[in-house]
Amino acid sequence: MPITKEPKLISGNANLTLAKGIARRMSMHRGVNTQLVDTRVERFNDGEIFVEVFENVRGEDMFIIQPTSNPANDNLMELLIMSDALRRSSASRTTAVIPYFGYARQDRRTKARTPISAKLVANMIVGAGIERVLTMDLHAAQIQGFFDIPVDNLYASPLFALDIMKQFADRLSDVMVISPDVGGVARARELAKRINAPLAIVDKRREKPGEVAEMTVIGNVEGKCCIIVDDICDTAGTLCKAAEVIMQNGASEVHSYISHGVLSGPAVGRITKSVMKSLVITDSIEASEPTRSAPNIRILPTAPLFAQAILNIWNGTSVSSLFDTEMLEPIYEGIF
Secondary structure, three states: OOOOOOOEEEEOOOOHHHHHHHHHHHHHHHOOOOOEOOEEEEEOOOOOEEEEEOOOOOOOEEEEEOOOOOOHHHHHHHHHHHHHHHHHOOOOEEEEEEOOOOOOOOOOOOOOOOOOHHHHHHHHHHHOOOOEEEEEOOOOHHHHHHOOOOEEEEOOHHHHHHHHHHHOHHHHHHEEEEEOOHHHHHHHHHHHHHHOOOEEEEEEEEEEOOEEEEEEEEOOOOOOEEEEEEEEEOOOHHHHHHHHHHHHOOOOEEEEEEEEEOOOOOHHHHHHHOOOOEEEEEOOOOOOHHHHHOOOEEEEOOHHHHHHHHHHHHHOOOOHHHHOHHHHHHHOOOOO
């Protein structure tokens, strides 16, 4: 593989704000002005996607920044078509930077005659010529095994730990981390270890998808400042109900830290009216105007994290070093 002078970034329409933020952070890191590759991504009248790259990318190390969030199908097709355009333009290597990996919740067959859509999407990404994937907080870690190419799965928990230690510095001894379901215990335990806090679990039982019949808190939350941690918040129904149950069990207040704020349908309205004092999400998904203006929703930047990860991939150094909170402190200096 030829050695290139610098990594090159290209972005679809899914989250241009984050892509520009990553480019800006890489410019700060290297002292070299990094700009997104000049590209046209548009649609024909019938909805077909067309991509044209206006710069020479022959032999270049390319990074496509494109979360596959809503509209998931359009954003996924943009990613695949951009990859094909780069491959046919003789790019040396193409890495897909997918801050939010859509279809990740369809990672297994839950009943007969259903698809494993996450595996199908993985096959499509590999087939489009992408040689590496960089993502954050996959809904299920085993999705990494769906790919026959390297997958770097970053974690939001070191970033959350930095924010919690700043926001709750005067009362860390009262903080308790809550997993909103049994399946998220490992994620919650990881954050609890980072901030040296106890752990509790909300056990929920569903009658059917999207509806929670019963919730029970496992652990003593009385008088505690509770922090619910999860990877995805979609309609926020389960999250808001969990916050209510925790408050009913004697918690002093409830906050939530969510990696990917999908926030579809009535989510923002529910959160605004809920007992939660705050919901913290990352910018892995482009925030809507209602989300940005909600009084109890706060957005943490991931551009410094992804910028450093891209640089580490490009120059062949460790990406797993970014799993440590201590390693992120200098990267997020001035923010925390």
